[in-house]
Amino acid sequence: MADPLLIVRDLSMTFLRRAGLFGRRTHQIRALNQVSFTIEAGETFGIVGESGCGKSTLARCLLRLLQPTGGSVRFDGVDLLALGDEEMRRMRQRMQIVLQNPFSSLNPRLNGFDLIAEPLRTHMELSRKEMTDRVASLLAEVGLSGEFMSRHPHQLSGGQAQRIALARALAPNPAFLILDEPTSALDVSVQAQIINLLLRLQRQRGLAYLFITHDLSVIQHISDRIAVMYLGKIVEETASEEIFADPQHPYTQALLSSTPMPDPASGGQRIILPGTAPSAANPPAGCAFHPRCSEVMEQCRTVFPAPRHTAPDHQVSCHLYDHAQ
């Protein structure tokens, strides 16, 4: 079997924030705490978590829009953290990102043509004719007609703008797309259109996706494997179906139970978590979830649970599973 496309090992990101009079006190915010996972070529890896869990920081660290403070990222066999700025810029042809709100990520002064041509100009030498052909075929790929070349972002609906953002990300022919809440700002009927488009592009281009969202229904639909994050850590990782069939971490169970399902008959007992997620500036000792956990034990307050395999393809960080392997 070929090596995975992306290998992330013990990735950590600690922000230093100054506080107090004249900023004399500093405190650390551990946004990412030893995060490890791999993504195979052509597969979709989903990351789900609530605000502040570190999922967007993770996206930025992978692209080195932020410089991680620890760990390693290997993409296609290359150690990204060892690359110089110019080499990293070239590497970004192969790894692109699409963000939640296209109206804030797309330059409002550019029309559709320039928005899509811009990355082509940065990354390759093309004649005007070749450029126009490329932009037209990219527009067609995302389901838009040639007339969108002359439209500016304010003339687009949310779904159309997200299609332009996708065409722009696809322009340099990436092998890997990071999708950070790409459908969260869209209405249900438009969300379905974009999800179908993402599935089709993946089949046609053999793309690998890192799909980041807070929406479990969306992520289980599109992902092959899913990782659940809580306060800078992956607490559970397994195949997409397994997350729904056999959620093992108490946080995953609560998250699933909290997600409203469009089925009045599904009733049943809801797990309602007390309190809110703690701040990454002042995380609890031991397992960060223990103050909200209904199954908390003595060691949870002091010792962070190491990840355990409860099945060959199911990993969970929780003391309830300490007996496993």
Place this chain on the structure above:
Amino acid sequence: MAILTVENLRVRFKTPFGAVYALRGIDFELAKGQTLGLVGETGCGKSVTGRSIMRLLDDNAQVTHGRIIFEDKDLLQVDDGEMRRIRGNRIAMIFQDPSAALNPLFTIGQQINDVLRAHASNTREGRQSQIVELLASVGLPDPAQMADVYPHQLSGGQQQRAMIAQSLAAQPDVIIADEPTTALDVTIQAQILDLLRTLQRERAISVILITHDLGIVAETCQHVVVLYAGRVVETGSVAAIFADPQHPYTQGLLAALPRPGSRGADLTVIPGSVPSGLERIAGCAFAPRCEHVMDRCRGHQPALAEIGSAHQSACFLHEASGDG
């Protein structure tokens, strides 16, 4: 029995681009003690409906037609003084963004005190204990201390609880909640929805829950009104609408949702997008996107018709199949 009835409500907005027809004839009834979900996508008119009931529409809005009956009075006809007494006292509203709805310059306690002073006669001490009671009833920790904090010191979920406490202060009969959990994380959303369910049950408050999330409707409401382009396209009990949706738009919305077990399959898509509201629509507003469209749909507007017990839908298909 209906506590609130909306009849043929029509609202338009003056804009630089021309008149936008936001509501094009809305009808529904809120039964006493019921939670009614007002559901639809962006621009369908669900928030405008809520604001029309509260008479909180912007200056460029004009109610051109209709009645809103609350206890034998038409809220569109009562004078400003009476409306002020009804608003808050009898009908309260909760908004999506509590940080924008709470005043940042006053403590939570002061803001609830204002409501109590305006709407109920009581002594200062009496109000103080009522404030603590209210904050406790919405599940805020240390309610006595919470009265003295400012909104920015609270998390998003706590702010929403504080706003709910404020809206309960005048003991309203009806609460209109406009996307009350949309800005919150799912585990916090579950807490707030649970709180709303408890309050509704214990205080027999009637609730209009405005949301775009069909999952929230299924878990929280007893009755649903589905809006499309400023009209009610389907209404009925939650059980009927979710198990047996009849209008093609409702069917499309439910089919477009990703569900467990459907991984990787193409989702059902409603082609096209919603009309802008700028154009006057002669027939059924959904006709351009509807897979069952017939000639008459383009020229005539279907009326809401009974298609089952407490289940109505506005579509010519029901007549064609002989149900109506």
